[in-house]
Amino acid sequence: MSNPSDPKKSPPSEDPTPTESTVDSKDIGRADQDSVAEQDATKTPSTPFSDLLESSIEDSPFRSNDGSITMTEDPFLELGLEDLPTEIEDRLEAFEIEGASGDEDSIESAIDLVDPNQYDSEDWGMLHPYSLLINLLPQMLRTVQNAWPLLLFIFLGDNSGQQVFDSIFVLFFVALSVVRTLIHFLTLRYRIQDGKLIVKMGLIFRQARTLDPARIQNMEITQNLLHKYFNLVELKIETAGDASTKGLLSALSREDADYLKRALQHSKRSKHAMDVELTDVEPSLSLSWQEIILFGLSRRTAGTIVVLSAIASEAMSVASPDQAQYVANSMNLQLFIGLMAISFAASWIWSSMQAILQYYRLQLRIFPDEIGIVSGLITKRSVEIPTHKVQTIEWFEPWLRRQMGFGTLYLETAALGMADGEVRRSEGVIPMVYQADLENILGQIAPTTSQEILNATTYKPHKNARFVIVFGYLFPAALALLFAWWSLELAPIMLSLVGALALIIVVGLTELDFQMQRWAITPHGILSREGYINRRTYIVDREKVQSVYRSENPLLQLLGLSQVIIRVAGSIVRLPLIPKSKAETVLESLTEDWRE
Amino acid sequence: MSTTTASAIPQRQLDPNITHAWRFGRFFRFVLLTLPFTALSFPLLIWLWSFKVACVLAGIYLTYHLVLTLIWPTLEYKCYRYDIRGHDFLVQQGVLFRKSSAIPLHRIQHIDTHQGPIERLLGLSTLMLYTAAGVTPDGVIPGLAEEDAQQLRDELSKREGDDGV
Numbered sequence: 005m006s007n008p009s010d011p012k013k014s015p016p017s018e019d020p021t022p023t024e025s026t027v028d029s030k031d032i033g034r035a036d037q038d039s040v041a042e043q044d045a046t047k048t049p050s051t052p053f054s055d056l057l058e059s060s061i062e063d064s065p066f067r068s069n070d071g072s073i074t075m076t077e078d079p080f081l082e083l084g085l086e087d088l089p090t091e092i093e094d095r096l097e098a099f100e101i102e103g104a105s106g107d108e109d110s111i112e113s114a115i116d117l118v119d120p121n122q123y124d125s126e127d128w129g130m131l132h133p134y135s136l137l138i139n140l141l142p143q144m145l146r147t148v149q150n151a152w153p154l155l156l157f158i159f160l161g162d163n164s165g166q167q168v169f170d171s172i173f174v175l176f177f178v179a180l181s182v183v184r185t186l187i188h189f190l191t192l193r194y195r196i197q198d199g200k201l202i203v204k205m206g207l208i209f210r211q212a213r214t215l216d217p218a219r220i221q222n223m224e225i226t227q228n229l230l231h232k233y234f235n236l237v238e239l240k241i242e243t244a245g246d247a248s249t250k251g252l253l254s255a256l257s258r259e260d261a262d263y264l265k266r267a268l269q270h271s272k273r274s275k276h277a278m279d280v281e282l283t284d285v286e287p288s289l290s291l292s293w294q295e296i297i298l299f300g301l302s303r304r305t306a307g308t309i310v311v312l313s314a315i316a317s318e319a320m321s322v323a324s325p326d327q328a329q330y331v332a333n334s335m336n337l338q339l340f341i342g343l344m345a346i347s348f349a350a351s352w353i354w355s356s357m358q359a360i361l362q363y364y365r366l367q368l369r370i371f372p373d374e375i376g377i378v379s380g381l382i383t384k385r386s387v388e389i390p391t392h393k394v395q396t397i398e399w400f401e402p403w404l405r406r407q408m409g410f411g412t413l414y415l416e417t418a419a420l421g422m423a424d425g426e427v428r429r430s431e432g433v434i435p436m437v438y439q440a441d442l443e444n445i446l447g448q449i450a451p452t453t454s455q456e457i458l459n460a461t462t463y464k465p466h467k468n469a470r471f472v473i474v475f476g477y478l479f480p481a482a483l484a485l486l487f488a489w490w491s492l493e494l495a496p497i498m499l500s501l502v503g504a505l506a507l508i509i510v511v512g513l514t515e516l517d518f519q520m521q522r523w524a525i526t527p528h529g530i531l532s533r534e535g536y537i538n539r540r541t542y543i544v545d546r547e548k549v550q551s552v553y554r555s556e557n558p559l560l561q562l563l564g565l566s567q568v569i570i571r572v573a574g575s576i577v578r579l580p581l582i583p584k585s586k587a588e589t590v591l592e593s594l595t596e597d598w599r600e
Numbered sequence: 601m602s603t604t605t606a607s608a609i610p611q612r613q614l615d616p617n618i619t620h621a622w623r624f625g626r627f628f629r630f631v632l633l634t635l636p637f638t639a640l641s642f643p644l645l646i647w648l649w650s651f652k653v654a655c656v657l658a659g660i661y662l663t664y665h666l667v668l669t670l671i672w673p674t675l676e677y678k679c680y681r682y683d684i685r686g687h688d689f690l691v692q693q694g695v696l697f698r699k700s701s702a703i704p705l706h707r708i709q710h711i712d713t714h715q716g717p718i719e720r721l722l723g724l725s726t727l728m729l730y731t732a733a734g735v736t737p738d739g740v741i742p743g744l745a746e747e748d749a750q751q752l753r754d755e756l757s758k759r760e761g762d763d764g765v
Contacts, residue, residue: 550733553701
């Protein structure tokens with residue numbers, strides 16, 4: 005792993021509005037950052053920077069008199085960090101008083117030793133004028149999405165003699181999109197004030213958002229083809245809380261985006277905040293196109309097939325109803341299998357293409373304090389997640405991918421990332437990770453927890469859990485049987501044969517699923533694994549737990565089992581079913597963490 | 601006053617008046633929704649099957665709702681326990697579907713006080729505890745006398761926060 009805290013990387017040289025105080029603090033900041041960097045270089049590279057932070061807390065009050073910068077209001081800015089304590093005892097002590105020291109933000113600025121206001125600007129920035137072009141298409145799509153029943157009515161309805169009316173309608177929608185885009189461009193203003201990003205927008209309903217750098221869960225820079233053509237980028241900033249993206253600046257020049265990113269990052273714990281591109285550093289992992297195609301192939305395909313065949317049959321019946329009727333009448337087994345094969349192939353090609361578009365040249369870089377993922381063929385996406393913001397790590401191995409020796413790693417933060425307001429999307433996705441590489445990568449992201457978790461003795465659920473797992477498979481099987489009985493009109497003997505087969509499959513899957521489930525609780529982490537077909541392993545740092553509960557429905561009570569559920573910001577982790585007494589112990593031991 | 605109980609079984613109970621609030625609310629629902637719904641679907645059931653089947657189904661449905669209205673509130677009240685320990689807040693609830701949760705005090709983001717019309721009449725209010733985990737409350741304590749709710753809220757918000765996100 006490369007060390008990002010290269011001393012030659014200094015704080016940014018350009019400063020739009022230099023004041024006396026910022027110049028001073030910046031000089032000192034540069035010197036101290038170097039010493040911090042040297043200190044850190046002597047440690048093991050995987051030491052999280054937050055540890056250093058914690059250890060610096062204790063010393064800080066005693067060193068407050070050596071500072072020469074007194075014009076800043078923040079007392080923590082005066083602290084020197086020349087000799088950070090490295091002994092474990094010091095860290096432990098520091099850790100104990102962490103809660104008492106309180107204000108995390110001021111400690112963070114102490115580390116950077118740069119004036120938080122150095123990036124402040126008096127002028128409000130606005131989107132690049134080309135944003136009009138870039139935003140028009142998405143805006144139209146959104147308008148269409150909101151009014152799709154109406155449009156469907158217009159296009160599919162009886163068109164005789166109403167074409168003028170229809171085209172006026174369509175024109176109206178286009179005009180609406182244009183006006184919205186224009187308003188968005190004309191009213192959106194942003195600026196940095198007190199180190200925070202403020203975004204104002206709206207004509208009639210005005211809103212102003214303030215984004216605190218300490219609260220930022222992740223930052224994402226996207227560049228699609230249009231952006232690329234105009235040399236612009238989209239900057240997306242997500243904080244914890246509800247679903248909507250908190251700060252979305254859809255078209256900024258590279259320089260403006262870099263400037264904003266730097267301004268928001270420098271008050272976080274980033275030491276490498278100044279390397280804007282991230283690409284100067286060797287990636288910890290990069291994917292070849294073959295791996296990405298394998299990822300596409302091993303995606304779940306059943307859903308895609310259903311959608312594709314629905315679209316195909318719909319298109320066919322609209323285009324040539326006679327032929328569709330003919331195909332439906334002459335349907336036999338060979339034709340059916342052939343069609344299935346074609347749709348499987350189509351769906352594989354489709355998902356491979358999607359995967360290539362999304363994850364082409366994916367590169368993962370792990371710094372002591374931040375994770376950077378860059379990927380994309382046409383639309384380039386670059387996500388940066390502060391390591392301490394990662395709440396849950398999910399290791400997802402669908403059956404096919406597992407057989408190929410791969411798995412997908414999801415890094416969840418508290419930001420409820422929503423793609424197009426629908427599908428919950430993970431902030432950090434590394435689609436194909438060799439099972440052999442997992443330990444290494446986890447060790448860099450979460451050193452302590454993963455070390456423990458990977459070496460921990462794991463436990464199986466209670467044997468009675470089978471009776472609960474079976475329900476999960478029994479229900480769809482029963483539905484399928486019902487469907488077979490109702491639509492295919494199978495003979496009773498045939499039906500009972502199919503039923504018996506289904507039962508065998510259900511029991512088999514239940515047993516496999518049961519054998520796969522595991523859980524473990526270590527001093528720092530929680531592990532839970534579930535599922536046979538889609539195996540998912542969750543790893544949670546115990547420090548990230550928000551609350552825990554156990555629940556028992558009547559069936560579980562009958563079986564003497566209990567479901568332990570751990571709530572973490574942004575996700576929920578369920579342990580496999582364990583006896584009630586054990587669940588009580590687990591809950592009790594987890595609550596012990598909260599004592600001071 | 602932070603009552604530090606050693607055991608994991610919470611001791612404090614809700615205000616006994618909450619059973620009246622629940623009963624009132626469910627009674628209104630019974631009269632306004634359950635009865636009209638039964639009356640309207642009765643002819644449909646007769647048309648689908650027979651008068652006997654319709655009677656049995658309607659009987660089961662009405663009995664279920666009557667039990668829920670008349671008997672259940674008392675049971676629910678008996679099963680609902682909460683307590684503050686030194687470092688966390690415990691809630692135990694549910695008659696058939698049991699749930700016991702533990703919420704660390706330092707993770708509590710905000711506390712909502714909610715008061716419906718019936719609760720207001722009885723001088724009760726509901727506390728909802730939120731952590732950073734999500735949009736649904738991590739803990740709900742209905743039926744607290746107003747001053748108790750105030751006191752509990754103060755107790756809960758005493759500890760310094762650290763949301764951990």
